[in-house]
Amino acid sequence: MSLVKESREELNLIPQVMHSLINACVGMFASAYHQAENKKQNLLRTDILTEQFKRLLLRHIRTHKSTSDYAESLNISPAYLNEAVKLTTGFTVGFWIQQATITEAKRLLYTTDTTVKEIAYLLGFTDHAYFSRYFSNAAGHSPTEFRLTHRK
Template sequence: MKKNIPTISLNEFTNQQTSVFHFFGEQDNSVLYQKIPHRRDDHFLFILQKNGYSRIVVDFKEITLTENSIICILPGQVHYVTLLDSGTQASLLIVDSELISKKNRGIFEENYFDYQPVSINSTTSQFLNSCLELAEASQKLSTGSEVIYSLTNTCVCLFADAYEQIKISKTDISRKHIITKQFKSLLLKHFRTHKSAANYADELNISSPYLNEAVKLTTGLTVSYWIQQMILTEAKRLLYATDHTVKEIAYELGYDDHAYFNRFFSNLEKMTPLQFRVSYRR
């Protein structure tokens, strides 16, 4: 019986807090790109697709990476690879969560539900690739940890900057945009216990109407929508990757009444939790 979603630890790849890997075509059988279903990491994973294309699934959303595109997969997101084109050239950077600054973490968390790669121009792609190669070389040369971490942080900042460019310009950042970022960060931590806008408004010391107004203005969707999507996503992960009963999953997600949880899931997904499990385990 599968009790928990498999979590891949950073130390399964390296004894350091960061490492770089390269992949060339479908013949590459590295553990990072094997078709291992329902796995989640305890670290950040950054992918630069330089050439060709590949397909990955992140929280049941299929994503196609094409030439000069990047994506960040956060700790906890369930993911696996479904396709590596023969022309694929990609670089992967894995980084201990402790090395990600609060600012950059906020940028990546804000895009938690976007499930879309970010396209970058060829110049930025080449520059990012050069930084990744320098970070890799510093590890092979066993340079001091300060050098390795500085180069790694440069790479992470380039990923973060690319993500930030797809949002509103820095000169247009408003208080409402900041509140939305704070809300999404809190949501990732408290979705099992905080089920209403009021819970998050209390955390942010603002009113529920103001929180709803801020989130709706910046995302086009309500606070309730984002709360529901976070709960639904984790429910799908548990249904797919564990053998927990619906009642156990409901309790783990903060619902004492599993019948209510069953209705909640069914209304959003248009199938019952058990129907979802059967459908995705074929």
């Protein structure tokens, strides 16, 4: 009978063990959440500005072409924006603007039949010849060459 008595006692312990395990899991999840929240609060001002700049860049790539355009939107000086972005990413605001512009131009060249001149105007360039030089310098070949090469 002692075996039966021991089995009953073990069965009575199962809910207590389960309760302890659940409490341990909840504690681990709470600790992980607390650490994640602390990391959010400890973000540097430069990280926050860089994130805000990148969001603005995606929204305004067709209209904003200079560091001062974005700095004005963020209510800071162009020098401070450039310093913050360079500190966070290793690259200047101008680099990111150029990369976003070229990426959008490539997307339009690849996916549409829009002329190079029209793409230049869509991207905020008033002179399509300047856009072609800008694209060529950044991409290593002209917009027309890019289209011909990649749309075969």
